[in-house]
Amino acid sequence: MQVEEHRPIRYDEREWRPRPTLAGTDYTSEEVWQEERERIWFGDWVVLGRTEEVASPGDYVVRDLAGESVFITRNEAGELKGFYNVCSHRGTKFLDDEPERGHVRKAFKCPYHAWTFDLSGRLIGTPNVREDELFDRSRYPLFGFAVQEYAGFLFVNLAPEPRPLMEWMNEGAESIAMFERYRLDELRIGVRIVYEVAANWKIVVENYNECLHCPSVHPELVQVVPLFRFGEVWDEETRDDGNWMRDGATSFTMTGESQLPKFPDLLPEDYQMYYGAYQFPNLMINLHPDAVMYYIAYPKGPGHTTVVSEYLFRPETIADPNLFKPEPVVELWDLISKQDWEVCERAQTGVGSRAYRTGVYPRQDRFLYDFNERYRKQMGRPLLG
Ligand code: FES
Ligand SMILES: [Fe+2]
Incomplete structure (x- = not known):
């Protein structure tokens, strides 16, 4: 099938006619879900956490990626390595899901027949199997996949021939590459909240990308970011589509203030701004003058998404109990998050x-349509234009 180039919708797009949403079955059908797994979750780059979770050789993190258990580790050379959580002997899942972070000294050992694999996935130990059986260990490494780091995030790609990370990253209307001045790679996780949401991952993404719901669902949020009262997500006058917080506000909190030190060396206007960006398919990031909060969506089937919400701060802030007062930022975001999940469900x-076929996007929802076009492209469906 011929797929034309997907032209990202710009924030300055003036012409708009109402467009259709995805079909109801796109959010509920097992068949669509299976196709998404292959084409989106296992077919291109997705974000799976932060590099600080695998800071040293032998550290590892186990994640459920759309029903595939995978893990990421760091080898002795400091390189990131990603593997399916599957033994090459007879397929046994060898690391547990919980705790999802751990450390091994030199090797991973399968709990079944105790075969061991080094930090680069090479098979190094096969108790009671002798070399004179002509058994060539080098032929049975772990099943690996590509892992790369950008801005402190772990990106993985399970496709056999992954395309360059940056090509993928810059494909959409927004990208975390727009925010290098926040030095995301230096920030560290200070707070983590995990939400279980009984909704399809695309509903979570679509909800993130529109603000028509803000006046009715988020009365507290529209106090902090006045533009959101009008159902807009993009301030078309500002750089990187930032949104001004209300007059005098310097932190994303109910009072507009916090005791957290501000990030150094931002642009002057950044200290009064809120920026949000979506990176297809599963990263939604919010940048504030003193904190960054992102959601990573982990789909668990057509009707369920685990959303991990993590808050990043300067490491020196986290290290100092007199400075590390994240509560007001967390309080507002946690409230907004729960309000969102309720409407998503x-x-x-x-x-x-059975009554629902498709819905409709007015102009304020144009970024959702953009997401749907990107989705159609990734799914190999014709674009609607
Ligand atoms: S299945 Fe892993 S060692 Fe046998
Ligand atoms: Fe919302």
């Missing part, structure tokens, strides 16, 4: 109705 119920 309502939306999931409704799109599953």
